[in-house]
Amino acid sequence: MTPGKTQRSVFFVSDRTGITAELLGKTLLTQFPGVEFHKRTLPFVDSVEKLQIAVAEINDCARQEGMRPVVFSTLIDEKLRTLIASAEALCIDLFADFISQLESELGQVSSHALGLSHGMGDELVYQKRMDAVNYTLLHDDGINTVNYDRAEVILVGVSRSGKTPTCLYLAMQYGIYAANYPLTPDDFSSQALPKSLMAHKAKLYGLTITAERLAKIRNERKPDSRYAALENCQSEIRAAENLLRQGHVPILDTTTMSVEEIAISILYGTGLIKRLKS
Structure with missing residues (x-):
């Protein structure tokens, strides 16, 4: 509490x-x-x-x-x-x-x-949303980077910064083909965005979060671990933000935002909202 x-x-x-x-x-x-x-x-x-x-x-x-x-x-x-x-x-x-x-x-x-x-009465809209959900599930957490050319947005950030739930929400609610890629210490050591992302820079959108909030979220998953330690969270966030800024990737702070608010911010920040309104 x-x-x-x-x-x-x-x-x-x-x-x-x-x-x-x-x-x-x-x-x-x-x-x-x-x-x-x-x-x-x-x-x-x-x-x-x-x-x-x-x-x-x-x-x-x-x-x-x-x-x-x-x-x-x-x-x-x-x-x-x-x-x-x-x-x-x-x-x-x-x-x-x-x-x-x-x-x-x-x-x-x-x-x-x-x-x-x-929207069950509109079969085309329903089917598109289901296709988007399937795509998002197959391209969650950097598991599959081969078909990033189909992605409409690729969320990038440290583990537990809100990437997966936001991608699923974008897919289910708006039919957006959303993938996500977790930045890890291996990526930070190279001081450059992963090669799998470089060819799709225009689709990248960074998510960040305060270290205190991240530590709390991670502790719920792996209590008392180095992964959840505040100092480690601070280090990862600092390195991730530097990497994103160097790559000129827009960054959104998700600390106090709901999944719905994150999704809407991304739709407007990427310009995808224009496609939905057309």
Whole structure:
């Protein structure tokens, strides 16, 4: 627990993937920096039985912690929305208010159909996003650099600076072919960008982070290791930033940014936002 911060549990409940609930909910939560949120996503809750299990989990959390969790939901079915509202939590229905206002304004009753918010009706868009996700998975963490010519952006930075989740978000949400490459001590000793990146300099985008934040993230993965030591993090970040600056690669500090904010910044910083709007 971070000193001086209160703790609250947050649930994102959805009858689909939960991406919409997470995106909107997390954006709202960023406005409360004095609270440390413990988040959990419950996707594909599309039946009364599944929702009863979810409500039981939420209620159990409320009893154990002695305070109500916050629940963001994007449930379409009215029975499920009524049931989630009975939970011992602050339940924020992210669809209800918007849908009712749109129905009133447009003079039509909404379809209440599942999956439409994720573009399943547009097969071409859906397929492109799936292709982008597959590409990103195959080109994660510098595993495969052969097909970098297909990449639209290549994120570069030290380990755990936010490259992988940002690439996946760009692929899933926008259909961007995103690859990423981790800078390691081997790269720093050469004092030049790796050869596999040099031919694609125009696509490179650097991510950095404060040493304190990086050490905390790494300690969660490998506690008390040299990899997570503050001094090592400081050294790696300093060397990585020098390498990126020498290569005239733009750098984004991700320390206080959510994945959504990082992704949007990259879309505008690279100019890819223009393709999405065309």
